[in-house]
Amino acid sequence: MANKIDGRYHYSGVVHIHTTESDGTKPIEEVIQIGCRSGLDFMMFSDHMSLKHYEAGHEGIYGDTLVVIGYEHNDLDDNNHFLIFNSPSVYPYKSTAAEYVKAVCRDGAFGIVAHPIEHRSREGKYPPYPWLEWGVDEFNGLEIWNQMSEWMEKLTPWNKLAMAFSPRKSMVGPTAEVLQIWDQLSLKRQYVGVTGVDAHAFPVKVGPLTVVIFPYKVHFKALRTHIVLDEPLSSDFDTARRQLFKALAACRVFCSNLRWGDANEFVFRAIQGSKTAVSGDTLSEHEGVRLEINLPSRATIKLIGNGQELVRTTTESLEYSVGQPGLYRVEVWKGRRGWIFSNHIRIGQFGDDV
Ligand SMILES: [Zn+2]
Ligand SMILES: [Zn+2]
The missing domain is CATH 2.60.40 (Immunoglobulin-like)
Structure with missing residues (x-):
């Protein structure tokens, strides 16, 4: 629900959600229901290399929740993950990162650099998938804070139990490295900074137990992306969708971890x-x-x-x-x-x- 503050309307939602269409663990219908129950004003889906849910007509307004569907592109080395929205089709898999960033810009689609900095070991079960192609800058913004990325980066054999049972509390914040890149880029022009939940709901082994670390409902009560609008979100889907992307493009955005309180009145x-x-x-x-x-x-x-x-x-x-x-x-x-x-x-x- 919107908070009206000084004549403007604040909404909060989540960016970067996977489903069983790629490596998430629940079908989109179920994830949308969880999002509605979690009080999300908008949900932005991004399965790997697939727009099947978009083609199947799953975009829309469900109750009070606006649902938009893009996808996550990666290069052949599985680096340079890029959230692409407003593109009617998936770009060729063999494209280089520079090619798909430039194509998104050319086609008037919307591109967000996902988890730009990752420092995990290359040998582990979950290697890092960093952004390497800083030679192009035609993207619309970047995830300044990615939930799964931070969680996995902080994980050690010693803190695994605490982090598994208090995943929202264990989030620290955007790193100085990412913030510096964002500040530097933004000297030239606007780049939106969002949070990515990167929701998969993976089961992880913790000692003898198998725990779903971030069930979707926990993800949806953690890192939020807030938008600030001059008018309330429309009940007409096409208009509401335009309002969302206009706010994102204009950086009318702030980010929060809901664990520490509802930030909508910030x-x-x-x-x-x-x-x-x-x-x-x-x-x-x-x-x-x-x-x-x-x-x-x-x-x-x-x-x-x-x-x-x-x-x-x-x-x-x-x-x-x-x-x-x-x-x-x-x-x-x-x-x-x-x-x-x-x-x-x-x-x-x-x-x-x-
Ligand atoms: Zn990714
Ligand atoms: Zn992802």
Whole structure:
């Protein structure tokens, strides 16, 4: 359900879901039902190399949940995983990453780099599948935080039990490495930062037990992607779908781990006279701009300007006078656990604009 805040509408959903069509463990009908019961406003499916569910007409509005279907492309070495939406067909499997990124851009589809950085051992059962093709930059955005990727990366034989039984609590947050790449890329133009749940619901052996670490319903109560709209989501599917992708393209987005509280009422805005900008928006001048941050509950706010930490304080709300043009974003932490991560507000002339 939407939260109306300052005349804007906040919705939360999940990006990057697998089903039995690839290596997920439940059929799409069942996963959609779980999503509806979990209160998701939108679900973005992305099975590996298949648009079968799209072709079968599973996109639509189910109750209050908007369902869109793309797919996850990978290269022949199983690297460079790319979530592709709004493409009517699967690109050729032999394409290089540069080719499918450029094709998505050319065709006006929507592409998100999945789990860009992975550092797991190549020898293990789950080798890393990193993004390597940084020579192209025509994608729309990247997963700044991927649930399965972080979970598997943190796993050791010693913490396996704790991580298996508290998978949402064990999430820490986007890594400094990914955030730096995102901040750097965003100096040139907008790149949306989303969370990917990468839901498969794999069974994993923990000692004598076999445990489904992230059943779909646990995934759907963890990493959320929030969108901010000027109008409520339409009950007409085509209109609602356009609204979703327009918000994503415009970086009208923030990310959260629901484990630490419902973040839908989070506010990050820049105010200049009568103008108000939120994540994804631009103010052309930096003089007289004030940032306002309001949290649903007390936590540690880190205000980041051009990749540098400007303020760190534990509070429920913060005001900050902008002294310099640049890219501003907010991180919110509950102790050592990441809770909310905004997209950037662009203020004044900087980077390639100057
Ligand atoms: Zn992947
Ligand atoms: Zn995936």
